[in-house]
Amino acid sequence: MAEAHQAVAFQFTVTPEGIDLQLSHQALTEIYLSVLRSWKKRLIRLKNSVITGVYPASPSSWLFVVIAILATMYTRSDPSMGLIAKIQEHLPVRYHSLSAQCQTVLSAVLFSTMLWLSLIFTMRMCLKQLLSYHRWMFEPRGKMTNTTKVWLTLVRIFSGRQPLLYSYQGSLPNLPVPAVKDTIKRYLESVQPLKNPEEFERMTSLAANFESCLGNRLQWYLKLKALWASNYVSDWWEEYIYLRGRGPIMVNSNYYGMDFLYVTPTPLQAARAGNTLHAAFMYRRKLNKEEVKPWLLMSSAPCCSYQFERMFDSCRIPGTITDSVQHWQDSDYVAVYHRGRYFRLRMYSAGRLLSPREVESQVQKILDDPSSPSPGEEKLGALTAGDRIPWAKARKEYFSSGLNKRSLDCIEKAAFFVTLDDDEQGMMGEDPAASLDRYAKSLLHGKCYDRWFDKSFSVVIYKNGKNGLNAEHSWADAPVMHPILSTLGYNEEGHCKGEVDSSLARPQRLSWDIPPECQEKIAQSLSIAQALADDVDFHVFSFRDFGKGMIKKFRISPDAFIQLVLQLAYYRDRGAFCLTYEASMTRLFREGRTETVRSCSNESCAFIRALEGGELYSLLLRQASEKHQSLYRHAMTGAGIDRHLFCLYVVSKYLGVESPFLNEVLSEPWRLSTSQTPVQQVELFDLVNHPEYVSCGGGFGPVADDGYGVSYSIVGENMINFHISCKHSCPQTDSHKYGGLIRQALLDLQLLFCPDQKDPSKADLRQTKKDM
Structure with a gap:
């Protein structure tokens, strides 16, 4: 109990001789240094506010x-x-x-x-x-x-x-509201290859009726909102797409990021945690000082930085109608989960950030702690993995006061969440491909109770030294997440560098008093989450036959090339085209988030049909690529389709009017949901001289029950990583089969430009079509 006494600044007792006052000089020093550190940060924020305000x-x-x-x-x-x-x-x-x-x-x-x-x-x-x-x-x-x-x-x-990180915020333009007729025209063009003539004629009639009657009325309200709102989309998008969802956010919303693919810097779990946690707090310090450079396109066009504000010290709070995202200031600790127990690990001592070696020693104390979980504690995190309404009710009933509230506050107000996982993950064993699939599923949902899915992000440190993260989606999009990569180095024994202050107090074990009724609710949430996790079919693989380097020699956009590959593979899998979602960012505008690129176009379908018909027309490939680039650029510059239609739909619901056109548009399933993962590690590591320091990227769960979720990352010049998800419950989807079709489609498109390819591992295109 020594650490408990050290946390008390003074104690007094009343005796017959008077009041016996005992002061703890160490605790008073800690309080003084904490206040000093807090005021330093306030002054830094004030200074940055002035600099940013006059920029x-x-x-x-x-x-x-x-x-x-x-x-x-x-x-x-x-x-x-x-x-x-x-x-x-x-x-x-x-x-x-x-x-x-x-x-x-x-x-x-x-x-x-x-x-x-x-x-x-x-x-x-x-x-x-x-x-x-x-x-x-x-x-x-x-x-x-x-x-x-x-x-x-x-x-x-x-x-x-x-410029500081937020210097450009006041100068960024507002997202423009497109004209209704332009949005409808682009929408009809996007669905034309997916519908037969009768269906398309019907949709054209619905669109024309909407444009002439209800559309202009709804548009007027959107333009009115755009006059006073920083962004006419983002607040509604966060609320209605993310926070009002009542189903589990695990798998359905959260996403994950992986560690290095071929390298494990240290096999020591505590050491990897020491460097990772220290590096994360160093990055938070740079964010607080606004020393992170704003993202610039063409080295001149700034991107909005507001999403960085809630990266740390944030948590999603469940509600019966809608959730909320709460952000606190400068938590000096992380919440740690290990073997069913929760701990509070302070990252500061005497006003200074603990060194990586000191963090390692603190983590090791948690790993060596022999205590057992209290009743209901081990699987408590399942509440964040199940449906939102039961979690909101349980939180209000069992965690709104007393011991449970203090412990829950400790988790929710932490800088971020950390899981010390007893499993070993990564590319390993006799079947490295299957191990990557297990690694992805572990990061996406774990055991369904050993992650706190409501935190802005959770860092997972595995027993063999691998790490990764699971991120909540409502507060920001994946490109904002800084890669949790340890670049601080280790000594010859695999430990972190530096010295250890032996007087550091042990990590604090959180205490709970969870009644049997609450334990029953935890079990119910766990059963729902476990069924969802078991249904996820995942396949992760790296394609190394060629990459961005060769694609650029074809004078084709690498992203457009891969999108055509994904559509070709889907067409071969299902014999038809589908509505295809590709995420694009709108951060050229203030508080911009994402827009949808409907990458399945008339041009892409024409190319695929010609290819499958034996006509090797590279001209059609270029036309499809140019069309994709045009769609992507329109989405980035505020001329997209789906966010505008979504906001028109929200206005119609506020006004209590029904639109058959909008109802049908927003109910169309995205059977192919795709996203390119940005590879920030290229800036951190020399992948030419050290190609082993490469991450496999990250991924997400399937959006449609009968579709695929595909995340891909273009790494360096010769590597493309794919993360494919679908559901076992759908007999029409198979992630491994689709992965094989993607690989073959890549090789087949390569043959269009390299018809004399001698590599025996690459099948002849005509023979491929004959076999299919």
Whole structure:
């Protein structure tokens, strides 16, 4: 109980002789350093707020303007054209006691400040207008028009120097509301290859009726919202797509990210945890100081950074009608789960961040702790894996006061969640391919109770030193998640580097008092989550025959190439095309998140039909690729289809009106849901000289019960990773079969450009079609 006594700053007892007061100097020192650290962070935030608030100018530019105005006045000229004198006339009475010269100087300073603020506002408005220009995205690669060159020059002039993470937020344009007729036109074009003539004619009639009657009325409300909202989509998207979902978020919403594919930096679980947790807190420190550079396209066009704000210290809170995302400030600890027990692991001591070696020693204490879980504690996390309403009711009934509330608060307010998993994962054993599939399923759902799926993200450290993460989706999208990669190094024995302070208090074991009624609810949630997890069919594989390097030699977009591969594989699997979802970002706009690229187009279908018919037309491939690029660019620049239709649907529900067109559009299943995982590790590691330091990326569960979820990452020049998910309960889907079809489709498309390919492992295209 030593650590418990150290946490008390003072104790007193009343005795016959008086009051016996005992002070704990160590606890008082901890309190003092904690307060000091908190005020330092407040000052840093204040400083950054000032710098960001006046961007693209700098605070020091105010002094320059003041000096320039005063210097001009002393040359007996009036740069204000009489405004300084007007200000002096209207100074409050108390300032008239000053000398005339002091009043003039004060008026000049006030005028300089107003002039400075006006210049900042003008620069910011100019930058906002410049960032609304997106024609550069539609220009051929390597060919830049004079207009774009002038635009780039002006953006760099108005952007200032050394921007902080949030410097551009006030200058980003708002997401535009597309015209209803344009959205409907693009929608009808997207579904034409998926419907027979009768179905398409019917949908065209519904669309025309919607456009002429209800569409313009709903559009008026959207335009009204766009006038005052930073983004007319994002708040509704977060609420209705994520937070109002009443089913499990495990598998259905959360996603995962993997560790290095071929390298395990250390086989010691505690050591890997030490470096990983320390690196995560170092990254959080950079985020708090806004030292992370904002993302820039073409080194000039900034992307919105608001999603970074809730990466750490956040948790999804269940509700009976809708959930909410709560964010706290600077938690100094992480919540740790190991063998059914929960711990609070403090990451700071005496105002400093623990070294990796000290974190390792603390984690090792948790691993060596022989205590057993209290009743109901081991599988408590299953509440976050099951349906949301039972979890919300259980939280209110059993965790709203007393011991359980304190322990639950500790988990929800932690910087993030950590699972010390007793399993071993990664590419290993006699069947490395199957081990990757198990690794993916483990990260996606684990045992259904050993992750806290409500936390913004959970770090999983396996027994053999592998790690990974599981992230909740409502607060941000996958590209925002910084890869949890340990780059701090280990000694020869595999331990973290550094020394250990032996006086560190042990990690605190959380206590629970879970009644039998609550344990029954935990068991019910676990049964629902377990059935969902068991139904997931996963296949992960790396394709290394060729990659981005060869595809670029074909002068085709690698992303468009892979999208065609996925559609070709699906067509061979099911004998038909399907509505295909590809995620695109809209972060060129303020608070932008994602938009859908409907990548199954007339052009892609025409190419696939020609290919399967024996016509090897590379021209059709290029047309399909160019169409995909056009669709992707339109989605990124605010001219997408699905977010606009979604918001029109929300407005119709608020108004209580029914639209057969919108009802049908939003009920169409996405049987092929795809997303490209950004590979940030390319910036952290030299993959040319160290190709083993490569991650397999991450993935997500299937969106449709009878469809596939496909995540892919293009790594370096010669590697493409695929994560394929579907459901065992659907007899028409098989992740391994679809993976084989993807591999064959890649090889077949390669033959279009390399018909003399001699590699015996690549089957002849005509023979492939004959066999099928």
